[in-house]
Amino acid sequence: MPDFRLALKMLFRDLRAGELSLLGVALLLAVTSLSSVGFFADRVQQSLRRDATQLMGGDLLVSADAPLPPAWRAEAQRRGLQAANTVNFSSMVSTGELAQLSGAKFVESGYPLRGRVEIAPAMGQPGVVAGRIPAPGEAWVEERLLSALNVKVGDTLSLGNLQLRVGALITFESDRGNNFFSFIPRIMVNAADLPASGLIQEGSRVRYRLQLAGSPKAVADYERWLKPQIGAGQQLESLENVRPEIRGNLERIQHFLQLAGMLSVVLAAVAIGLSARRYLQRHLDGCAAMRCFGAQRSQLLGLFLTEFTVFGLAVALLGCALGFVVQLGIAALASSLIQTNLPLPSWLPVVHGLLVALVLVLGFIAPQLLHMTRVPPIHVLRREWGGMQGSVLGAWAAGILALLALFLWMAGDIKLGAWVALGFAAACAVFALIARLALGALGALRHRGQLFGWALPWGLRYGLAAMHRRLAASVVQSVALGLALMAMLLLGLVSGDLMRGWQRGLRPDAPNQFLLNIQTDQRDSLQAYFRTHNLPPIELLPMIRGRLVELRGQPVTPGDYPEERARNLLDREFNLSQGSVLQEGNRVVAGTWHGESRAPVFSMEEGVGKTLGIRLGDAVSFDVAGQRVSGTVGSIRKLDWDSMRVNFFFSAAPGVLDNLPTSWITSFRLPPGQGATLSALVAAFPNLTVIDVAAIIAQVQDLSARLIRVVQAVFGFALLAGAVVLWSALRATHDERAHELSVLRTLGASNAQLRAAMLSEFLVLGVLASVLACLGALATGQLLAIKVFDIEYRPDWLALVFYVWLAVLAVLALGWLGVRGLLRRTVVDTLRAGA
Structure with missing residues (x-):
C-alpha cells in the first residue's frame, strides 16, 4: 500500500x-x-x-433458383410445421407513360410466418400491421415506386400481363431480401396472380423461397432430414447463416x-x-x-x-x-x-x-x-x-x-491482420533506411560547406550538424513524421485520386440500359421496334444459364473451395454465351480466340479463372437444364467491366450451345429525356426486364457516399492521431535542443542565428518526412488500384506537390511553435529547468 x-x-x-x-x-x-x-x-x-x-420470415428458409419439390413442403406440414412460399424477381412496373425497375414478390396466405408487414392507406400515413396478404388483382407497393411512377393508392399499374390496383403502401417488410441495403422499390402481389403475369420465361432469374416455422425441435429434425437432399442451386438458411x-x-x-x-x-x-x-x-x-x-x-x-x-x-x-x-x-x-x-x-x-x-x-x-x-x-x-x-x-x-x-x-482475419502488420513493419524499415542514407549524405554535405558552388548558410550547416549528431533520434523523428504524413495523404488525397480513376473508367457514351429475358421469337420484332422509334441499333447476344459441374474431368462443388467468392460462383448458374466475334471491351491475354471454329472450346474471363483455379487448356463441363455441355478453355479474356456492355464469364464457339434453352440480352444508350420511349417499349414487350444502369450507378454512388461519411467519422481519429505523432516527434528532442541552445548562447550566438539553425533543422526534417510520406502514399495508392480497385491510378501531381509543401510548412510551424519559447529563456533558466 x-x-x-x-x-x-x-x-x-x-x-x-x-x-x-x-x-x-x-x-x-x-x-x-x-x-x-x-x-x-x-x-x-x-x-x-x-x-x-424476422429477416428470414421464419425459423428456417429454403431457397432455390428453380421451383422447390412439393414433397418438401408436404413433409414439413406432416411434421407440424407452418409453411409459406414466396417467389422473388426483378421486373418492370409501368403506367401508360412511365416505367420503373422493381423487386416483385409474389406471396401466399400465411406470409410472413415470422416478423410482419406494415401497410398504410396513403402517403404520409403511419403504417399498421397488415395481418393479411394482397388480394388477387391487388398490389402493395413502396412509396418510392408511387413517386417514380407518379401514381397514388387506387390507381392501376402494369406488371407483365397483369393490371393491378394499388391497394396500400408498404411501410415495413421484416424479411426483405435487402433489409439493410436496398436499391430498387418493392411491389408485393398475391401468388395466385403469378401464372397470368407471363413474367417467368426461359432464362428468367427467379428465386423461390419456402419459409418454415414451428417448435425448435421440429425445425431441427426437419433440417436434418432435408440437408442430404439439398442440391445445386438450393440453399438452407437458418439462424447460423441468416441473410449472408x-x-x-x-x-x-x-x-x-x-x-x-x-x-x-x-x-x-x-x-x-x-x-x-x-x-x-x-x-x-x-x-x-x-x-x-x-x-x-x-x-x-x-x-x-x-x-x-x-x-x-x-x-x-x-x-x-x-x-x-x-x-x-x-x-x-x-x-x-x-x-x-x-x-x-x-x-x-x-x-x-x-x-x-x-x-x-x-x-x-x-x-x-x-x-x-x-x-x-x-x-x-x-x-x-x-x-x-x-x-x-x-x-x-x-x-x-x-x-x-x-x-x-x-x-x-489472420491474413488481413498479418498483411497490415507486415506492411507497417516494411514501411518503418524502408523509411528508416532512406532516412539514414539521406541524413548521412546531408551530414557529409555540411563538411563541404557548399552545394554546386553555393555556400551553405551558417544556420543550415548547424542544423545539419545537429541532426547528424543526434542521428538515431533524427531517423526516429523522420520515420514517425513520415508515417503520420503518409496516413494523412492517404486519407485526404490518394482516396480521391482512386475515386476519380474509377469515374474516368465510366465512358460518357457507355450503354445505360440493359434488356434481359428477350425470347427467340421476339428478336426480329424488337429490332424493328428500335428502327421505327429512332433508337440506336442493338446487338442481341444469346444467354444460356448453366452450372459448372466438372473441372479437369473431376466433379466440382462449392465445398471444394475455401474462399467465399468461389463458393458463391459455383453455387449459382453462370450466364453463358456463344459467338464468333470478339466483343468490344474484350482482349485475349492467353490462348487464341476461336472465331468461326465450331470446336468445343470456351473463352474464359481472366478473373473467374483465377478465383476457381481454371487454366488455359483445362476441360470444363456445364449442366444446362439437365444437359451436359463440355469443352476446353481455348482462350482467356480480360474484360473492361467499366464499359457497361454485356459481358460473359464463359463464351463458347459457335454451335457448342445450340438447341439449349436460350434467352437474349442486349445493352444500348438511351438519350436523356426519352423515358416515355422506354415506357412504350415495356408496354409493347411486357416480359422484358429493363435495367437502368445509370440509375443503379447513381444509387451505388449515393450509398458509397453515405458509407464514406460513416468511415470518415472514424478516420477523423486517425487524422488526430497523426497530428499527435507530428507533435510528439517534434517534441522528442525538445530538451536536447534546449541544452544545445543554452550552450550556443553562452558562446555568443545571437537569437537570429539560433532561429535560423532551428528552422533549418525543421525544414530538413519536414522535407525528408514529406518525401517519405509521398513515396509511401504513392506506393499504397498504386497497390490499392491494382489489387483492390482494378483501375488505372493517375495521381494528381499538382495536388500532391501542394500537399507535400503544405506538410513541410506544417512541420515548420509545429516545430517552431514548440521551441520558440526557448529563445526567450536565459541560460540560467535553462540550466535550472534541468535541460
Whole structure:
C-alpha cells in the first residue's frame, strides 16, 4: 500500500507537470477510435441475432433458383410445421407513360410466418400491421415506386400481363431480401396472380423461397432430414447463416471501420513510444537520485509500472465513454443504411478498450521503464548510463509481438491482420533506411560547406550538424513524421485520386440500359421496334444459364473451395454465351480466340479463372437444364467491366450451345429525356426486364457516399492521431535542443542565428518526412488500384506537390511553435529547468 500511494503521488505530480499530456492524448484517441467501432459492431451483431427469424420470415428458409419439390413442403406440414412460399424477381412496373425497375414478390396466405408487414392507406400515413396478404388483382407497393411512377393508392399499374390496383403502401417488410441495403422499390402481389403475369420465361432469374416455422425441435429434425437432399442451386438458411448478403455488407463496413481503428492504434503506438522516450530522458536524474537513497530496481520498476497502469486504465475508461458517445453518431450516420432499431451494446467493447490500453502502455512504455530503472546511481554525478541490455530488447520484442496479436484480433482475419502488420513493419524499415542514407549524405554535405558552388548558410550547416549528431533520434523523428504524413495523404488525397480513376473508367457514351429475358421469337420484332422509334441499333447476344459441374474431368462443388467468392460462383448458374466475334471491351491475354471454329472450346474471363483455379487448356463441363455441355478453355479474356456492355464469364464457339434453352440480352444508350420511349417499349414487350444502369450507378454512388461519411467519422481519429505523432516527434528532442541552445548562447550566438539553425533543422526534417510520406502514399495508392480497385491510378501531381509543401510548412510551424519559447529563456533558466 505505501508503494501504491507513492505511485499515485508520482502520477498526480506528472499530470500537473504536463509530462503525460501527449501520451494520454495518443492513448485516448486509440481507445476512443477502437471502442466506438466495437460498440457499433456489437450493436449490429446483436441486432442480427435478435431479428434473425424476422429477416428470414421464419425459423428456417429454403431457397432455390428453380421451383422447390412439393414433397418438401408436404413433409414439413406432416411434421407440424407452418409453411409459406414466396417467389422473388426483378421486373418492370409501368403506367401508360412511365416505367420503373422493381423487386416483385409474389406471396401466399400465411406470409410472413415470422416478423410482419406494415401497410398504410396513403402517403404520409403511419403504417399498421397488415395481418393479411394482397388480394388477387391487388398490389402493395413502396412509396418510392408511387413517386417514380407518379401514381397514388387506387390507381392501376402494369406488371407483365397483369393490371393491378394499388391497394396500400408498404411501410415495413421484416424479411426483405435487402433489409439493410436496398436499391430498387418493392411491389408485393398475391401468388395466385403469378401464372397470368407471363413474367417467368426461359432464362428468367427467379428465386423461390419456402419459409418454415414451428417448435425448435421440429425445425431441427426437419433440417436434418432435408440437408442430404439439398442440391445445386438450393440453399438452407437458418439462424447460423441468416441473410449472408446482409452479413457480408455489414462485415465489409465493419472491416473498413476496423482498419481505420488499426491506423489510429499504429499512430498512437508511435506517439506513445516517442512520448515515453522523452519521459525517460526527463526522469533519469530523479530515478538515479532514488537509487542513491537505496531504492531497488524492482521497487522503482513496480512504482513506474503501477503509475502507468493506473494512468492507462483511467484513460481507457474515459476513451470507452467517449467511444460510446461517438458510436451514437456513427449509428445516426448509418441510420439510412440500417433500417432497424439497434439494441444497446454489451460491455465487451469496454473490455477490448482496456486490453488495447494495457497492450500499448506495457508494450511501448515498459521497455523504456526497464531501461530507465537500470540507470546507475553514479549518473547523478557523472551522467553515466548503461547501454541497452538483453531484457530491455526482449521487452521491446514482446511489445511488438503484442501489437501484432492486437492487429490480428482487431482485423478478425489472420491474413488481413498479418498483411497490415507486415506492411507497417516494411514501411518503418524502408523509411528508416532512406532516412539514414539521406541524413548521412546531408551530414557529409555540411563538411563541404557548399552545394554546386553555393555556400551553405551558417544556420543550415548547424542544423545539419545537429541532426547528424543526434542521428538515431533524427531517423526516429523522420520515420514517425513520415508515417503520420503518409496516413494523412492517404486519407485526404490518394482516396480521391482512386475515386476519380474509377469515374474516368465510366465512358460518357457507355450503354445505360440493359434488356434481359428477350425470347427467340421476339428478336426480329424488337429490332424493328428500335428502327421505327429512332433508337440506336442493338446487338442481341444469346444467354444460356448453366452450372459448372466438372473441372479437369473431376466433379466440382462449392465445398471444394475455401474462399467465399468461389463458393458463391459455383453455387449459382453462370450466364453463358456463344459467338464468333470478339466483343468490344474484350482482349485475349492467353490462348487464341476461336472465331468461326465450331470446336468445343470456351473463352474464359481472366478473373473467374483465377478465383476457381481454371487454366488455359483445362476441360470444363456445364449442366444446362439437365444437359451436359463440355469443352476446353481455348482462350482467356480480360474484360473492361467499366464499359457497361454485356459481358460473359464463359463464351463458347459457335454451335457448342445450340438447341439449349436460350434467352437474349442486349445493352444500348438511351438519350436523356426519352423515358416515355422506354415506357412504350415495356408496354409493347411486357416480359422484358429493363435495367437502368445509370440509375443503379447513381444509387451505388449515393450509398458509397453515405458509407464514406460513416468511415470518415472514424478516420477523423486517425487524422488526430497523426497530428499527435507530428507533435510528439517534434517534441522528442525538445530538451536536447534546449541544452544545445543554452550552450550556443553562452558562446555568443545571437537569437537570429539560433532561429535560423532551428528552422533549418525543421525544414530538413519536414522535407525528408514529406518525401517519405509521398513515396509511401504513392506506393499504397498504386497497390490499392491494382489489387483492390482494378483501375488505372493517375495521381494528381499538382495536388500532391501542394500537399507535400503544405506538410513541410506544417512541420515548420509545429516545430517552431514548440521551441520558440526557448529563445526567450536565459541560460540560467535553462540550466535550472534541468535541460
